[in-house]
Amino acid sequence: AQKVTQAQTEISVxxxxxxxxxxxxxxxxxxxxxxxxxxxxxxxxxxxxxRNSFDEQNEISGRYSWNFQKSTSSFNFTITxxxxxxxxxxxxALRAYNNNDMRFGAGTRLTVKP
Amino acid sequence: GAVVSxxxxxxxxxxxTSVKIECRSLDFQATTMFWYRQFPKQSLxxxxxxxxxxxxxxxxxxxxxxxxxxxxxxxxxxxxxxSAHPEDSSFYICSVYAREQYFGPGTRLTVT
Numbered sequence: 001a002q003k004v005t006q007a008q009t010e011i012s013v014x015x016x017x018x019x020x021x022x023x024x025x026x027x028x029x030x031x032x033x034x035x036x037x038x039x040x041x042x043x044x045x046x047x048x049x050x051r052n053s054f055d056e057q058n059e060i061s062g063r064y065s066w067n068f069q070k071s072t073s074s075f076n077f078t079i080t081x082x083x084x085x086x087x088x089x090x091x092x093a094l095r096a097y098n099n100n101d102m103r104f105g106a107g108t109r110l111t112v113k114p
Numbered sequence: 115g116a117v118v119s120x121x122x123x124x125x126x127x128x129x130x131t132s133v134k135i136e137c138r139s140l141d142f143q144a145t146t147m148f149w150y151r152q153f154p155k156q157s158l159x160x161x162x163x164x165x166x167x168x169x170x171x172x173x174x175x176x177x178x179x180x181x182x183x184x185x186x187x188x189x190x191x192x193x194x195x196x197s198a199h200p201e202d203s204s205f206y207i208c209s210v211y212a213r214e215q216y217f218g219p220g221t222r223l224t225v226t
Contacts, residue, residue: 035215043205045217091157100211101148104158 002027004094004105012111013082021077021108023092029053031097034068034075039089039107048090051075053097082112117141118210120218127198127225135193135221137208143188148209149181152220158207164191198225 003026013019025034036048049059051068059066063080079086092105121136137147147164162183163171170183180202182194195202203225208218 037217042219043207043222044219045207047214047217050214095215100146100215101160101163102209102215103160106157109155 002029002032002094002096002103004092004103006090006092006105006108008108009106010109010111012113014113015084016081017112018078018080019082019110019112021079021090021092021110023075023077023105025073025075025092025094027073027094027096029096029098033095033097035091035093035095035102036066036075036077037091037093039091041088045091048077079110082110084112084114086110087112117212117216118208118218120206120208120221122221123219124222125224127223129199129225130197132194132196133198133223135195135206135208135223137191137193137210137218139189139210139212139216142210142212144191144210144212145188146211147185147191148211149183149191149193150207150209152205152207154205195223198223200225 005024032053034051038046056068065078067076089107089109091107093102095102119138127133145166149161150158151161152158160173161176164183164185166185166188172178180196185191205220205222207220210216
């Protein structure tokens with residue numbers, strides 16, 4: 001069975017603060033993919049990143065960075081110098097290598113105040 | 115540009131009526147499409163996997179007679195909510211896997 005846990009339901013920060021969104025997953029598969037999506041108020045999911053289970057290199061994209069720790073089954077997402085436009089719900093998701101359906105965490109609602 | 119489209123983007127219907135939601139894969143031929151449902155302030159939950167030319171596979175707890183799925187072509191899957199009730203009000207999102215997972219913009223259904 002696959003499961004994704006995002007323990008933080010809501011986070012509120014002030015602009016320019018750094019914020020980390022946690023994601024812990026469970027899977028019996030040895031090969032899998034992890035994702036982060038952003039869902040703004042419009043509802044449309046915005047793809048942020050995909051990470052393969054065999055690639056534990058951390059990744060940085062502008063103000064976004066991701067820390068993948070297979071030993072602790074975590075795939076955390078950090079926004080540096082947050083901005084008001086970062087306010088959204090962020091979902092972590094897991095998909096097995098040989099299965100095309102995706103399982104989502106409960107989501108973390110991030111509010112960045114000016 | 116968009117890879118997956120959905121129509122309509124929102125719909126309001128009366129209790130007891132049926133509503134059809136279309137999901138189109140614009141750039142890929144999709145033998146498999148996925149339907150998700152998202153209640154307000156909740157996560158996306160997989161409802162069913164739509165298979166072109168065969169019956170859909172429903173997740174546990176999803177009524178297949180209530181949520182009819184038709185995947186008649188490689189670019190179109192439809193979800194029909196039959197005899198809709200207010201508790202069916204939700205945000206319905208379809209997804210296509212083609213080298214990557216693409217999501218449609220969603221359809222907001224409100225049943226009054």
